[in-house]
Amino acid sequence: MALLQISEPGMSTAPHEHRLAAGIDLGTTNSLVATIRSGSAETLKDGQGNALLPSVVRYLENGETLVGLEARASELEDIHNTISSAKRLLGRGIQDIKTLGGKLPYNFVESQSSVPQIKTVAGNQTAIEVSSEILKALKQRAEDSLGGDLTGVVITVPAYFDDAQRQATKDAARLADLNVFRLLNEPTAAAVAYGLDQKDELKERIIAVYDLGGGTFDISILKLNKGVFEVMATGGDSALGGDDFDHAIAEWMLHTAVKEGFLSSDNDTFDHAITRQAMREARRVKEALSDNDAVKVSIADWSGSISRADFEGLVAPLVKKTLLACRRALRDADLSKEQVHDVVMVGGSTRMPVVREEVGKFFDKPPLVNIDPDKVVAIGAALQADVLAGNKPDEEMLLLDVIPLSLGLETYGGLVEKVIARNTTIPITRAQEFTTFKDNQTAMTVHILQGERETVEENRSLAKFALKGIPPMVAGAARIKVTFQVDADGLLNVLAEEETTGAKSSVEVKPSYGLTDNEIEGMIRDSMDNAQADMEARKLREQIVEADRTLEALDAAMTVDADSMLNQEEVKTLMLAREQLQQIKDSSEDADEVKAAIKNMEKVAEFYVARRMDDNVKTAMAGHSVDEFKK
Amino acid sequence: MLDFKQSYFTLFGLPEEFEIDFSKLGAAFRKLQAKYHPDRFVNGDEQERRLALQVTGFINEANETLKSSRLRARYLLTLNGVDFDDEIDTTHDGAFLMHQMEIREALEEVANAQDPLARIDDIGQEISGEADALKDDFVEKMEQGKLECAKDAVLKMKFFERLCQESKSLTEKLEDDLF
Numbered sequence: 001m002a003l004l005q006i007s008e009p010g011m012s013t014a015p016h017e018h019r020l021a022a023g024i025d026l027g028t029t030n031s032l033v034a035t036i037r038s039g040s041a042e043t044l045k046d047g048q049g050n051a052l053l054p055s056v057v058r059y060l061e062n063g064e065t066l067v068g069l070e071a072r073a074s075e076l077e078d079i080h081n082t083i084s085s086a087k088r089l090l091g092r093g094i095q096d097i098k099t100l101g102g103k104l105p106y107n108f109v110e111s112q113s114s115v116p117q118i119k120t121v122a123g124n125q126t127a128i129e130v131s132s133e134i135l136k137a138l139k140q141r142a143e144d145s146l147g148g149d150l151t152g153v154v155i156t157v158p159a160y161f162d163d164a165q166r167q168a169t170k171d172a173a174r175l176a177d178l179n180v181f182r183l184l185n186e187p188t189a190a191a192v193a194y195g196l197d198q199k200d201e202l203k204e205r206i207i208a209v210y211d212l213g214g215g216t217f218d219i220s221i222l223k224l225n226k227g228v229f230e231v232m233a234t235g236g237d238s239a240l241g242g243d244d245f246d247h248a249i250a251e252w253m254l255h256t257a258v259k260e261g262f263l264s265s266d267n268d269t270f271d272h273a274i275t276r277q278a279m280r281e282a283r284r285v286k287e288a289l290s291d292n293d294a295v296k297v298s299i300a301d302w303s304g305s306i307s308r309a310d311f312e313g314l315v316a317p318l319v320k321k322t323l324l325a326c327r328r329a330l331r332d333a334d335l336s337k338e339q340v341h342d343v344v345m346v347g348g349s350t351r352m353p354v355v356r357e358e359v360g361k362f363f364d365k366p367p368l369v370n371i372d373p374d375k376v377v378a379i380g381a382a383l384q385a386d387v388l389a390g391n392k393p394d395e396e397m398l399l400l401d402v403i404p405l406s407l408g409l410e411t412y413g414g415l416v417e418k419v420i421a422r423n424t425t426i427p428i429t430r431a432q433e434f435t436t437f438k439d440n441q442t443a444m445t446v447h448i449l450q451g452e453r454e455t456v457e458e459n460r461s462l463a464k465f466a467l468k469g470i471p472p473m474v475a476g477a478a479r480i481k482v483t484f485q486v487d488a489d490g491l492l493n494v495l496a497e498e499e500t501t502g503a504k505s506s507v508e509v510k511p512s513y514g515l516t517d518n519e520i521e522g523m524i525r526d527s528m529d530n531a532q533a534d535m536e537a538r539k540l541r542e543q544i545v546e547a548d549r550t551l552e553a554l555d556a557a558m559t560v561d562a563d564s565m566l567n568q569e570e571v572k573t574l575m576l577a578r579e580q581l582q583q584i585k586d587s588s589e590d591a592d593e594v595k596a597a598i599k600n601m602e603k604v605a606e607f608y609v610a611r612r613m614d615d616n617v618k619t620a621m622a623g624h625s626v627d628e629f630k631k
Numbered sequence: 632m633l634d635f636k637q638s639y640f641t642l643f644g645l646p647e648e649f650e651i652d653f654s655k656l657g658a659a660f661r662k663l664q665a666k667y668h669p670d671r672f673v674n675g676d677e678q679e680r681r682l683a684l685q686v687t688g689f690i691n692e693a694n695e696t697l698k699s700s701r702l703r704a705r706y707l708l709t710l711n712g713v714d715f716d717d718e719i720d721t722t723h724d725g726a727f728l729m730h731q732m733e734i735r736e737a738l739e740e741v742a743n744a745q746d747p748l749a750r751i752d753d754i755g756q757e758i759s760g761e762a763d764a765l766k767d768d769f770v771e772k773m774e775q776g777k778l779e780c781a782k783d784a785v786l787k788m789k790f791f792e793r794l795c796q797e798s799k800s801l802t803e804k805l806e807d808d809l810f
Contacts, residue, residue, distance in 0.1 A: 152673065225661065324807065388673045389674075398668055398671075424695055425691045425695070427669065427687045429685065429688035487669065
């Protein structure tokens, strides 16, 4: 837009257009989107001012979806159609679901696809589709507030996510029509948010990222050297989080109430209503204890008081469990506590003073807490997205990652031979040679696994395929080269070829638990069908934003120099065109009509733009020689 | 672009020797990564992105190889025309294998010791001492041009690599029990 490109003398002109980019924290409990605006990172809020979008999707009978707060509010009344733990299911197979399934209230359907599907009133949904709904909502939020299309995003994933889980995350983004610059590890994003990569007074920095969320705990040890991040080790507990702290309080309340004779229990079990009430009270108490030394509590007819010291006693085993995981991660990284320079706190549960104190004691240094622990990951992702979009050409930041779990192949006897060991820096390509073990063997099964254990059953099966067309030879004569290629996002591609005869047959592998390209395309088609109306609305919204921008630019310019540059007649012409655009913008429901009105406005203002540009150049050049501008 | 045929040592500007300057390796590695990493090409075309992937894959493989003393030793042998598969090939030094078994038994006995942590620290020191001696042996044999003997030293290094891992995970287990 011409009007916008005029810069006042002394202000630098942007060398190229600023590309809109965003960072997305796709969380288990909540998700966020953040971006860089006028040089600083901020999370984007919804109309009600909430930055956190609950990662909950509710499917309605008419095929529509509700995402976020609205969906969460109705979780109890419509439990089968409201899906709230999609991230735990991402990249998981039918078998995993059977282990997790007991705890989940959803109806899983048996299907042809290897991807588990949840039955809802709006048809069967996979975790990928559910996640894509969350991503769509965040994309919408970003484009509404930024007034344009996103060129790309950085999406964060837990550092321990395996290939299938990363692939599933990328597939969800593809369904949401997002261009993913990069999947970024959550702890790395948190470290970037604190600008630890910008501090180079030390040659090498070791950073511990302690992430205690609602239902999960992760510890990651990062090494930072001149702007290059390496993940040294990761660890944690996928079933330990702030909710367990609530449980500890709730249990204490219930038992004290029983002991003092205010409540009866049947073999230490309580009915649902009272348990739920206790959990609610526990959450309130936990939060209140962050600011108070003691809090009054009541459940049923019992009431009492809990001090911060009581609370700390109750949750001590939980905190200790997290510190144990910290010790393990340090050992994996071959480091001692003293070598850690910074401790970054992530996740709402790190607001608890007891957690901060104990972590501080363990590492013998105060943890970093000044960025909101709920937002820190999204902010880091936004900073990285801005760099990758090319908005900071001089920026040296480069984030190197390692593969979180070893990759290997099944060999004789159900054993796994590792091809790429965990913590190897990615991208990496590595080949391994195998041979046939029977005379005239013409086919071979290639089974790819991920994990640290010795046997096939104890590792995660990523893919299995047959390599056919091996020329008949005596046992041991064929040379089959299997090549593993892991890209910068940690995604794997496998190729197998027979080398001796030059006859090559290669296969590209998709993870067993991923969706095939056909499936994804089918989903995209489906969502396109439903989205025709959406698209129209969206185009209109975009044009309205554009119109607003044009109007603002005109007003801003006229405030500055209308008096000196325009005569009365010209002002009148401009104001008339302005009025027209304003009116069409406010009333029209047709994107093309608004677009035409913008064009018209621009045409009318052309002479003014030209005049301002001339004036700008003159002012800018005053006092300089022409040669300076020839560069 | 980058020459995939050059040796890993040339790639990082290091002399072709077993003893290397790790800070130099690290600096050269980061410099190359900063130049070729796929993140530098997210807005590039398909071919540029694929090439970036291949080049950084090569750089990473080179770095992993030179960082590990055993892999570096093996790679030096490969450059000198001695290629072997250490998954299949193994040492035939009977006394060495006997000694390996002794260390292994000592590790199994650690849990019964009076002070298991002190005991495992002792064994760990012994293991790393012998592993260091093996490196010296390798360098010496290479200098003398006794490539087959140097190869045997590399094969033996693998045993020590496994022992180190085992003693490390044992230490971890002992400490976790005490914590």
